[in-house]
Amino acid sequence: MTPLSDEQLEDVLQGRADQPEDLDSTSAAKLTEMKAIQARLQHAFASVQAPDRLRTTIEQQVTDATGPRNQDKPRTVFTQRFRRLWPAVAAAAMLLVGIPLLSVAFSGDSTAVAQTELAEIHESNLKPHDHNPSQERFPGGQPCEMAGWMSERVGKTVAVPTPGDGMELQASCMASFRNEKVASYLVLFDGNSISIVVLKEQPRDLGLIAARMFAGHRMNAGTSDKCNFLAVRFEGWTYVAVGEASHEVLAKPLVRLLTATTRPDRK
Amino acid sequence: MADVKDFQKIAMPHLDSVFRAALAKTRNRTTAEDLTQTTFAKALQRFDTYREGSNCKAWLMRILHNTWIDQLRHRKVVGPEVPVEEELIEQDEPVEPTSWSDASDMLENFSDEQVIRALGELPEDQRMTLFLIDVEGLSQEEVAEITDVPVGTVKSRTSRARSALKERLHEHAIDLGFMGRE
Numbered sequence: 374m375t376p377l378s379d380e381q382l383e384d385v386l387q388g389r390a391d392q393p394e395d396l397d398s399t400s401a402a403k404l405t406e407m408k409a410i411q412a413r414l415q416h417a418f419a420s421v422q423a424p425d426r427l428r429t430t431i432e433q434q435v436t437d438a439t440g441p442r443n444q445d446k447p448r449t450v451f452t453q454r455f456r457r458l459w460p461a462v463a464a465a466a467m468l469l470v471g472i473p474l475l476s477v478a479f480s481g482d483s484t485a486v487a488q489t490e491l492a493e494i495h496e497s498n499l500k501p502h503d504h505n506p507s508q509e510r511f512p513g514g515q516p517c518e519m520a521g522w523m524s525e526r527v528g529k530t531v532a533v534p535t536p537g538d539g540m541e542l543q544a545s546c547m548a549s550f551r552n553e554k555v556a557s558y559l560v561l562f563d564g565n566s567i568s569i570v571v572l573k574e575q576p577r578d579l580g581l582i583a584a585r586m587f588a589g590h591r592m593n594a595g596t597s598d599k600c601n602f603l604a605v606r607f608e609g610w611t612y613v614a615v616g617e618a619s620h621e622v623l624a625k626p627l628v629r630l631l632t633a634t635t636r637p638d639r640k
Numbered sequence: 641m642a643d644v645k646d647f648q649k650i651a652m653p654h655l656d657s658v659f660r661a662a663l664a665k666t667r668n669r670t671t672a673e674d675l676t677q678t679t680f681a682k683a684l685q686r687f688d689t690y691r692e693g694s695n696c697k698a699w700l701m702r703i704l705h706n707t708w709i710d711q712l713r714h715r716k717v718v719g720p721e722v723p724v725e726e727e728l729i730e731q732d733e734p735v736e737p738t739s740w741s742d743a744s745d746m747l748e749n750f751s752d753e754q755v756i757r758a759l760g761e762l763p764e765d766q767r768m769t770l771f772l773i774d775v776e777g778l779s780q781e782e783v784a785e786i787t788d789v790p791v792g793t794v795k796s797r798t799s800r801a802r803s804a805l806k807e808r809l810h811e812h813a814i815d816l817g818f819m820g821r822e
Contacts, residue, residue: 379799387773387780409743410802410809411774417755418775423659427673431655431680432648438684439645586677588670619714621674 376400382407430586437582484580485597487551491579492599494548495568495615498559502544509547513559519545521637523556523571531556531571532608532636534629539563560626567616567626576604576611587624590631594620607631644687651683651690654697657776661701664771665708667760675711679704698782701772705786749818750809758808766801773798 374397377385382400384390386407396404502510511522516533523531523545536542543559543566550572557570572579576593581604583594595602603623604613612630614623658679662672683690683703690699747755759767769787772778773794780798784791 379803380795383795383799389780406743406806407802409747410806412744413747413750413755414759414770414774414805417752417759418660418664418771420752421656421660421663421756423655423676424673427659427676428655431677432652434677434681435648435652435684439647583681585681586673589673621678621711 374398377404379403386411426589426591427586430584430591433584437584484578487574487579488595488597488600488602490550491568491570491602491613491615492597494546494550494555494557494570495600497548498544498546498557498568499566511545513542513544516542516635517638519558520635523547523558524637526554527556527571529610530608530636531610532630532634533558533569534560534626535633535635537633538625538629540626540629562618562622562625565616565618565622567614567618567623569626569630570613570615572611572613573609574611576606576613579604579611579613581613585620585624587621588628588632590624590628592624592627603627605631644684647684647687650696651680651687651700654700655680657697658700658704660775661704661768661771662708664756664759664775665704665764665768675704675708678711679707682707695778695782697776698778698786701776701778701782702786705768746813746818747809749813749816754812755809758812759805761808762801762804766797766804769794769797770801770805774802 375393375395376397377393377400381390382404385392385404392404497505497508500508502508509526511519513519516535519542520531520533523533526547533542533545534540539562541561543561545556545558546568548555548557548570550570551574555570555572557568560567560569576582579595579602581593581595581602585592585594585603587603590605592603592605594604600615600617601620601623602613602615603620604611605627606612607630612627614627616623655676659672659676662675662679663669666672666675679700683700686703690696750758759771762770765787769783772783772786773780778786780791780794784794787794789797
């Protein structure tokens with residue numbers, strides 16, 4: 374009778390070695406147990422599947438990355454005729470396509486400019502007030518008052534995350550974005566200073582295209598050479614977290630904004 | 641080298657496997673979702689480094705493993721690395737083996753959740769090795785590459801993990817009244 378060590382039994386279980394015909398009864402019993410545990414584990418995990426919202430988000434990311442520029446061009450019977458007519462078609466196309474292309478090019482520029490402006494707002498928020506005396510600023514500490522101060526200035530309710538869970542509100546600051554006055558505030562989370570800028574633009578208009586899920590909330594991420602950006606839509610605004618921290622860290626105050634919200638006191 | 645437009649066809653079918661692995665690693669659904677998403681974002685970015693014809697599931701699992709290590713380092717919760725030999729000596733304590741008269745019958749008493757929870761109680765290296773081998777059906781060589789250890793270590797970890805899981809389930813079976821105390 375042939376006894377096998379545990380590691381040899383592993384090889385038999387993985388199909389890397391044949392089971393000896395004269396395997397001793399102790400090893401045979403052990404192998405049966407190993408097979409039973411393997412089968413039970415496989416069965417236990419068989420029902421675990423990625424949640425639908427996660428699947429949708431990742432599929433959207435893949436579509437965004439592999440989008441129209443990588444799709445196969447449709448092949449039609451007109452291809453041969455088109456070749457003969459192509460100079461005329463090309464001239465018409467230049468007129469038809471040129472204008473939208475220019476606007477796309479400018480939109481690329483404008484999102485880059487938007488991200489530069491956001492990074493500048495963050496940089497300005499980080500400066501001590503005496504280095505930046507012209508900036509309208511409200512000190513941190515009282516979330517309701519901070520929210521009220523910003524809401525008054527932009528004419529619509531602006532919310533802030535309730536401090537706690539390792540997050541502090543440091544100051545509210547008014548800033549200029551695309552020549553308009555916008556609200557922003559500075560939070561400190563786990564040693565990272567993060568600006569939250571409150572905008573009416575959609576994340577896509579800011580070039581924040583990559584969809585990400587954080588704690589079950591869909592957000593839009595982007596990165597420039599200076600900062601990372603993460604945006605979430607909430608109560609008609611886009612709240613953009615700006616900072617040098619990773620997207621995972623930027624998500625923390627945004628998740629807190631969505632789950633522990635402070636709004637101005639209604640008087 | 642793979643073309644990014646094949647990502648949907650080659651990598652996406654492994655989404656459930658990656659999520660299961662993330663869940664086994666993190667033991668938390670929300671963290672597992674974030675880890676899965678980051679893994680796919682990185683995989684998409686680096687898809688040109690994927691060798692066509694190789695095991696895409698194993699390639700994704702390696703990205704998942706490295707991403708998780710990076711995240712733990714970022715949170716500064718990774719303990720000091722223990723050399724393999726030292727680890728083997730420390731864990732080589734003799735354990736009185738448990739014997740089951742009918743393993744399959746006994747295991748049927750547990751719910752899927754209880755089995756997954758018992759696996760989650762094992763140390764991470766054992767847990768992931770056993771998961772990748774038994775649940776995801778990866779080869780010992782693939783797991784060695786993913787976890788960055790020699791094939792011999794994968795073998796011994798699998799064996800130790802299986803014994804440890806059996807012991808856990810045995811204890812739970814006694815606690816739950818499926819088995820009497822000896």
